[in-house]
Amino acid sequence: MKIMLVEDNEAIIMGLEYLLVQEGYDILTARRASEAEKFLSAEGCDLILLDICLPDGDGFALCKKIRKNSQTPIIFLTAREEENDVVRGLDMGADDYVIKPFRNRELISRIKRVLCRNGKGNTVLQCRNVSLDTETGRVTVNGCEAVLTKLEYKILCSLMSRPGKLFSREEILAEIWDVSGNFVNDNTLSVTMKRIREKLGDVDGQFIKTVRGMGYRVER
Numbered sequence: 001m002k003i004m005l006v007e008d009n010e011a012i013i014m015g016l017e018y019l020l021v022q023e024g025y026d027i028l029t030a031r032r033a034s035e036a037e038k039f040l041s042a043e044g045c046d047l048i049l050l051d052i053c054l055p056d057g058d059g060f061a062l063c064k065k066i067r068k069n070s071q072t073p074i075i076f077l078t079a080r081e082e083e084n085d086v087v088r089g090l091d092m093g094a095d096d097y098v099i100k101p102f103r104n105r106e107l108i109s110r111i112k113r114v115l116c117r118n119g120k121g122n123t124v125l126q127c128r129n130v131s132l133d134t135e136t137g138r139v140t141v142n143g144c145e146a147v148l149t150k151l152e153y154k155i156l157c158s159l160m161s162r163p164g165k166l167f168s169r170e171e172i173l174a175e176i177w178d179v180s181g182n183f184v185n186d187n188t189l190s191v192t193m194k195r196i197r198e199k200l201g202d203v204d205g206q207f208i209k210t211v212r213g214m215g216y217r218v219e220r
Helices: 010-022 033-042 059-069 083-091 104-117 150-161 169-176 186-200
Strands: 002-006 026-030 047-050 074-078 096-099 124-127 130-133 138-141 208-211 215-218
Touching: 002 010, 002 033, 010 026, 010 104, 026 033, 033 059, 047 059, 047 104, 059 074, 059 083, 074 104, 083 096, 096 104, 104 150, 124 150, 130 150, 150 186, 150 215, 169 186, 169 215, 186 208
Parallel strands: 002 026, 002 047, 047 074, 074 096
Antiparallel strands: 124 130, 130 138, 208 215
């Protein structure tokens, strides 16, 4: 999957490029609206992350141009949070509107949902005998449903989105600390991981591996 990032802030570009490449996406970066138009004409992409404030125009105008000839999924990624801007963006054909600052895992989830709605992604994550459907939120083990809390589901979704990748405890905490509406500390994470394993029947830790002093990974 190829994502075009239309953004002129270098710090945001560096952070997003790293995040998206880690998630397995190919990235095109356009720092100006005119550059984005050239990329679209020459290469195309599967999804566009579009800022509104650009050096040579605004994202609304670019979105309008794109929609005349293409249904490529567009997610506005902007600091402009006024309701009128959100409504305007969605009304002109954007698939989603994300306000900066954003949480990494939430943005990835929104990207996957938009791609799935447009027939460009897979809603089901499958690792060994565990299946997680991001569309329905249903987790099954050998075909039998495992009922997880919101926090447990978010952690498992993160791990299963990149099987084989080692997630540090700090990475997991940074992404899910406010999911339950409360601060999630290191001890809470340990307890939650134990409960996830119990619900998946992974009592020996062969599915979710603990790498001592480093973090966790889901085995392929």
